[in-house]
Amino acid sequence: MKKSLKIKDISLNGDVPITELKIDELLPLPPPYDKIEEQPGWRQITEEQKGRIVCNLDGVVGLSLPRPESPEEEKKYVDLFVTGMQKLLSRENNWTFLQPLLLSLEYCAKCQTCSDSCPVYEASGKNDLYRPTYRSEVFRRLANKYLKPGGKLLAKLNNEEIELNWTTISRLYELAYRCTMCRRCAQACPMGVDNGLITHELRKLFSQELGWAPRELHEKGTMLQLKVGSSTGMSPKVVKDNMEFIDEDYSELTGFDVVTPWDREGADVLLIHNAGEILSWPENPAAFTILLNAAGISWTLASDDPAYDGVNYGLFYDDVQLARIALKHAEVAKKLNVKKIVMGECGHQHKALMTIADRILLGDMNIPRESSMTFLEDLVFSGKIKFDPSKNDFPVTLHDPCNIVRNLGIVEPQRRILRYLCPQFREMTPHGVDNYCCGGGSGFAVMSQNNFKDWRVAVGGRKKFKQILDAFADQPGPEVKKYLCAPCSNCKGQIRDILDYYGAPQKSGIIYGGLVELIVNAMVDLKEPFIKWEH
């Protein structure tokens, strides 16, 4: 590992990675995952890939940026980067985050108080490249040098030299996707500087000015959602068909008459799932249907696009896309004349629609919005349904999705449910607003190009995996079945990949799932267990 990386190194030697990751330098894991030779590691980028796409950061490529064909093309993008910086710091083009961005750019003391709070930095064996401050300092120096009057002279005098060239912007683009924007660093900063926000703004610059964004978040994410209705590619007809299959399956499995209502005008609740649940974890929407019907709630799903998919990847990289999707979600709710929208178990959906969009949805578009955590808590303790906690008598721990807990402060409702319904519930350390990100945040969970998935699991999710193992350290073997509750779709995707990567279901007996599945599993009226241990 290259120690003491200098800020100006980002501009130099553009054909080779700026740092190298070694598996034996990563954060150690507890047994039986402690043997380096048994750890899967990550795939190397092939020579063919190197000839085609930019690979100059850390040997990992998540974005597949094509190599430029000519110096003119390089210059075109460098020039766009400069205009992008100008727009990012302008009132007209970036009123949405101008004040937080400028505060974070201008008042960092560079004291590195934030570094150790970053799970990626720690898991990497404290590689300088992954410091929360590294990419921020690069951006800060570029903005100071190329936008401020006398910036070039001041950069020289102040020994803050940095060059803006193709190497710098191509590395910075890839580096903007080595931070999960979990904002643990922002919590640690005594100044209130937010390096997660700077990452967010950098991603916006690349997307909104250069047209650069990860395929999974843009073409296959927000664009697909805006065109078809869902980032899964499901059209309204397909999603209704799929839910109908799920209803049939779970009617058969549970003996309940599982019927999901669609497009009921005037319903009390419009429930918006992350559509990924319908495809990958059908037990989650099925559990919601069972529970809400059993409690006699007036509720509905919407088949108007894109309101059957709560995903809003715009949150991670693009304000325009964020606003387009949030407005459409609200429009459908307004059309159906529902009393409130309830977020499914999806963290970024919570943040995008509950707080971020709160200053986009004006007038009668600002329909009340509720978290599924508070909604489910009210339902569980309402007395409408009988529960038997002994049905959940197995070790359970809780992963706190950053977007629900650290960013929204929704901490206790889900815990009150678990303490009531799960006799063997135990916390991770640390937990609540001090939790560690799963490593799939900010869109990473759906990004898997080249060897990026290996990195996000082995480095990005390493700290979380250690936390999970530590939470079950009293019963580590596979003979005791354990449940990791992760009430967030993207977190579940990442946790699935982590557990599979290490073979943890087989070696440690750990399965994962949402919150609502545990609630349904404890229903007295349910004859057979809802939770299936074979994953």
Place this chain on the structure above:
Amino acid sequence: MSALVLMICAYAAIVIFVVVVAYRTVKIAKMPVHLRWELAPVPHEKGKSAYGGSYLEEYERWTRERESSMLNEVVYMAKEIFLLKGVWENNRGLWPFTFLFHNGIYLLAAAVALIFVSAVMLLFSSPLTPLDLALGLASILLIAAYCIGVAGSFGLLVKRYVDPDLRPFNSTSTYLNLALLGLVFATGLYAYFSTADYSLELGYFARSLITFSPQSYISVPLGVHILIALIFLTYLPFTYMIHFVAKYFTYHEVRWNDRPQSEQMTRKLNELLQQPVSWSAPHVKGDGKKNWVDTATEEMKDEKKSEN
């Protein structure tokens, strides 16, 4: 040493300091309302802030009264400002130096305030006992400030230089800021021990500033100390060291800003949404004429949609 020159420098430094700090404060305050970006824990959440909970934990919160506590915010900030709680919890190796450094500044600021109080007393021929008390207390604060300030600033300077975690991020101004402030404390320390009735001398100088009437003479050590302090005061507002102002905004306007829309905010947001967008990416196509509303409500066409 000429007191007149020092007085002129003092007026200039104070004016520059006040004007630049005010300008930068107003500039931050007048930035447009931004999208919500709060971060737990939010201390004004009454009954919930201890574990980081927020009002979003309330079922159908829009039907309930919000409870908040200003006192929690004050306690949180006091711990942060005086004890540097964040650094203590997250960067223990830096904490002793930064704790001494910052508290040296606070003590110096408190001592200067007391010196001016003493100057007013001198002006109105105050009875000796309260004057002696004020000067005596100022004297204690000054020596404490100088001692811990020297330790803090030079300690930080060395730490910044030798620590491989910090060094790559340093610039010339990083060292200059610390050296200059260290010099303020060090010259103060020297002046303190080489001037009889040190705080009284300072009181006389403050009185002359208030009355616009220069003293005949100021000792060289004291004069040098005052001059360096004034240079620092002039330089300070142009640096990131005015984070004592910015910190109010990073906390109250960003981290803890969970205000729902009000009528006034909605009006401002409507104005902001009318602003032109000129982002160039193909999916935005901002031409500088379309505004945010047009851009956000633009339909994305899909030819395949009808097939499904």
